[in-house]
Amino acid sequence: MRRSPGLAFTAGAMGIVALLAIRLLAFHVNRVALIDRKVFDGFYDLHTSRIGGFADAFPHLSDPQPFVVFAVIMLAVALARGRPRLAVAVGAVLVGSNLTTHLLKPALAVHRFSGASKGVDAASWPSGHATASMALALCAIMVAPRWLRPLVAALGAVFSIAVCLTLLVDGWHFPSDVVAGYTMSATWTAFAVAAVWWLEDRRPSEAAPRALSLTATVAPALVVAISGVALFVLVTLARPREVVDYVHTHKAFAVGAGVIAALGLSLTTALSAALTSLRPSRSRGPTPDASPAPTAARRRDWPPAPR
Numbered sequence: 001m002r003r004s005p006g007l008a009f010t011a012g013a014m015g016i017v018a019l020l021a022i023r024l025l026a027f028h029v030n031r032v033a034l035i036d037r038k039v040f041d042g043f044y045d046l047h048t049s050r051i052g053g054f055a056d057a058f059p060h061l062s063d064p065q066p067f068v069v070f071a072v073i074m075l076a077v078a079l080a081r082g083r084p085r086l087a088v089a090v091g092a093v094l095v096g097s098n099l100t101t102h103l104l105k106p107a108l109a110v111h112r113f114s115g116a117s118k119g120v121d122a123a124s125w126p127s128g129h130a131t132a133s134m135a136l137a138l139c140a141i142m143v144a145p146r147w148l149r150p151l152v153a154a155l156g157a158v159f160s161i162a163v164c165l166t167l168l169v170d171g172w173h174f175p176s177d178v179v180a181g182y183t184m185s186a187t188w189t190a191f192a193v194a195a196v197w198w199l200e201d202r203r204p205s206e207a208a209p210r211a212l213s214l215t216a217t218v219a220p221a222l223v224v225a226i227s228g229v230a231l232f233v234l235v236t237l238a239r240p241r242e243v244v245d246y247v248h249t250h251k252a253f254a255v256g257a258g259v260i261a262a263l264g265l266s267l268t269t270a271l272s273a274a275l276t277s278l279r280p281s282r283s284r285g286p287t288p289d290a291s292p293a294p295t296a297a298r299r300r301d302w303p304p305a306p307r
Helices: 005-028 030-044 050-055 058-062 064-080 084-107 128-143 146-169 174-202 214-238 240-249 253-278
Strands: 112-114 117-120
Touching: 005 030, 005 174, 030 117, 030 146, 030 174, 030 253, 050 146, 058 064, 058 128, 058 146, 064 084, 064 128, 084 128, 084 174, 128 146, 128 174, 128 253, 146 174, 146 214, 146 253, 174 253, 214 240, 214 253
Parallel strands: none
Antiparallel strands: 112 117
C-alpha cells in the first residue's frame, strides 16, 4: 500500500472533528459527563493507596523542563540524520499542539465537580500533560530510523500511558481531558506527516527506504498489550479480594483505564505503521546504475548481432 498525503490530511481533519465531539459529549451530554466523573472517581480513590504514592512522580515527566530536554534531543536526532524537513515538522508538532492546548484551556474553562474531590481546575481541557506526553511519543517515532520505529512506538506508548494514568490517580484531570490531549497531539502529527509526505513526493530528500512488514511493525505493540494484561493478572492473583472488590465497585474506572491505554497504544502504533509499512506514493525514478531500455528505433538491433 502506498502512502498518501491526502489521507494523512484527512486524518488530521478527522482529529479536529473528534476534538469537537469530545468537548460536546463531555460537557453537554449529561450521561457522558456522569461516566466521565465516575471514571475520575475510580482513579482518584487510588490516591490514598500505595499506588497513589508511587504515581506522584510520573506526571512530572512531561513538565516543561523535561519536555524541552526531550524536544531538543529529538530535533538534534532529526538534524543529525540529515532530515531538516523532519526537524521542522517535529518542531511544529511539539510547539503547535502544546500551544493550542494551553490557549484552549483558559478559553474553554468550566468548573466541574466530582464525588471524590472538590473538583479539578476549571482550565483543564485538554490536558497539557497528556498533550505533551503523546506529542513526545509521536515525534520520537518520526525521528527514529525506520527499523527502530516499532520499538520506539511501543516505548512511547508506555511513557504516555504511564504519565496519563498516574495524573488521573493524582486527580489533576478528568478522563475526557486526557483523551482530548491525545487527540490534539495526533491531529497536529497527522497534518505534519501530510506536509512531509507532500514535499517528499515532489522533491525527495533521500532514496525510498525499504518498507517493513506490518507484522514487524505491530509486534512490539502486541508485546506491550500482553505485558499489561499479564501485569493486571499478577496483581489480581497477589491481592484477589482487593482487586475484585475495587473493580466491582468502580466498573466505569476499569473500562475507562482500558480505553485510555488502548487509545495511547493505538495512536503510536498507527503512526509507526504509516511511516514504516507504506511505500512512497510516487516513483523516485530509475536508480543510477539502471540500464536504459531500448527505444523503438533501436529495438531491431537489440541486442547487437554477433560478428
